[in-house]
Amino acid sequence: MRENKLTKTRNILLSALAAVTLAGTSVLPALADDTASTTTTAGSFTKTYTLTLPANEDAANYASPAETFTFSSGEFGATKTTANEASLAAVKNTTWNTATDTVQELSALDSTTQTAIAAAVPATVTLDTAAYTASGAATTAGNAVAVNVTTKGTYKNPGVYYYDFHEVAGTTAGVTYSENSYRVALNVKNDNGTFKISSVKLVNKYTGNKVDSITNTYGAGKLSFTKKVSGNTGDTTKKFTVTVTLTSDKTVKSTIFVDGINAPDASQLTRIDPDWTGTKKLTYTVVDGTTITLRNIPAGVSWLVMEADYSKDGYDTTYSLATGGTASTSDLTKTIPMVAGQDNAVTITNTRDTTIDTGIFTSNAPYFMILGIAVIGGIAYFAANKKRHA
Template sequence: MNRKKILTFLLAIVMAFGSNLGNLKTVKADEPQTQGTAYTFIKQYYLKAGDSTTAKNPAETFLFGINGSSEEGSVGKAILRKVEKTKYNDESHQMLDVETMEKKDEIPESIKKISIGSVSFDEGSVKTEGIQKEVTITVPDASQYPSTGYYFYKFKEVQGDTAGVTYNDEEYFVRVAVHYNNEDKLEIANVKLFNGDVLKVTGLQNSYSAGRLMVQKVVTGNMSNRNDEFNVTVTFTAPQGKKIKLPIEAKSEENSVGDVQWEGDEQHKTATFKVKAGTKTVFTNIPEGVTYRVEEQKASGYDDPVYKTNSKENENSGTITGGTADEVIIRNNKSTQIDTGVFMTNLPYLLVLAAAVVGFILFFLNKRHHMDEE
């Protein structure tokens, strides 16, 4: 009896479950998925200029927004700015600017903006050949659009503050193409990326660039000591509105006299170190656009230091260009006139003595000449 009740109970559960399965919607693999559909475009990030063994990009997240700023409500959005071949266009189907069209108030609020994601790159991941990642675009359900046609959404890349990074400041459009499918329903045909001239592109590019600086020491003069040490300071300054987000590497290639000591923040970094004759101290992964100034403390007994930056005499500063190696030569001189042992106070007596010697020689030669004649 109990067994029969259990079987009856299980059968009831199976029938109820089967009834619910009949109420589920079956979705075919090729059926358009228009509700919150996500599309993508390519973001390429590459090392534009710099030694690939020493140039290392900081970690970076690229953002996108309506006007390229980080204002609240703008980031992560693109705004409808142009329509073509829609119900709002005339029979010529010429592209219209939404801001100036007469029927702009008739456009549903639900389609006036779309969402654009962000994309991140790890520290040191960018190489000369570049690396690509996808940026996600999310568009409204096709049923929200009032008609078929092309809907162009404007956006720009948000300008970041990493020194050495070239941000993309061009204007771009996401074009959403809406059409009728075989079931006479609106669907998203495709989503494409266009530049500011409304020409199709595949993605956006960014680059990182870094350079090098070598500080070389030269000591001259007959009284100099090639083992004398000199104190040098190099100050690196980021361009206005930018930050130096990774440490600048430093290495003494020859005649090292100690490690480089660092101070400062992301706007200004100061390196202090000692040098001597023949020392070459090299700084690498200096972001493009960063300026530098080299200063040496005057050493006792030596003339003031003389600087030469690249080919410019009496210059001790410059601006880093990606892929180049700047050079600052610091020259110190210590010379004096060597004592010959001749005292100027005895000069009159020496001159008299020299005249007497010359006179004696002339007298001897003249007397000998007369003797020869006789």
């Protein structure tokens, strides 16, 4: 009998709580669980890492850098809080009033509602990082990994619980980071009296539409330069010095591969190791017909190709640029940012032309002209003298 009275008292308290009004709606936040909080892997969403490189190039020469993508709660641009968290921001189709079994639909949680339900609903969920090793990107659909979503605590009512988060922008050269704001939607269903997470979906925060994946891209390009010597006195065996300058304000974590054709010094064709920021200057010795190629230069890294001054040797130097097979009018005295998937081909032409002295039609011509006149005059004198004596 005493137990029945306690039960009736509890029901009266629940009915009284049902009259609590939040934002003009009579709702009842679920009571806090007396048991210890539990940790559950609710599900996952997909993270994809893709590769962009010039056409007809071997992906082996465009190795993407190792990268670990991380997340933070709130919208993109917000101050980073606890790493790899998403924060509760909206609830939909959720039964809050257990006394009347009324379904309330809240598009967003204001501060009052947030406080009311904080005791019963996990305020945050934890997101795994998405780690890729070197060469972890792919050339087509991309390399997809699952990002697990973990909850701590229990849900007391069915419905869809939305948690806001964004990707944290990194500083790796050539890698694009998502600047969108996302929501991970946890669908909680009643399973024979126990509320369980039945699915996890990634959605656009503003449209609510499902998003297949958060996609990041590593983009890189190619730079080559070819030496040509021309002119009637151009020396095709002469060695010229060319300097390639690479500049990056982000960390270059990519290996840049170098190879060449007709290079007089093969020891120069060494790869450029990763993990540097600022400026790299690379010097190459070339001759007529030499082509040096640098592959896997991350997008955003600026480049400049400059030959030493050979004007004192009588050479006139010109530069031309073809990007993807199309001639460009770019100013090659200034640095040019690399574009993902771009193929830049610079041609350096040294021309030396000299007017050849034949010794007849140049400096000696006046003397031969005077001699000719003298000979003609002599012939005329002897002819006139002979005629007079006759």
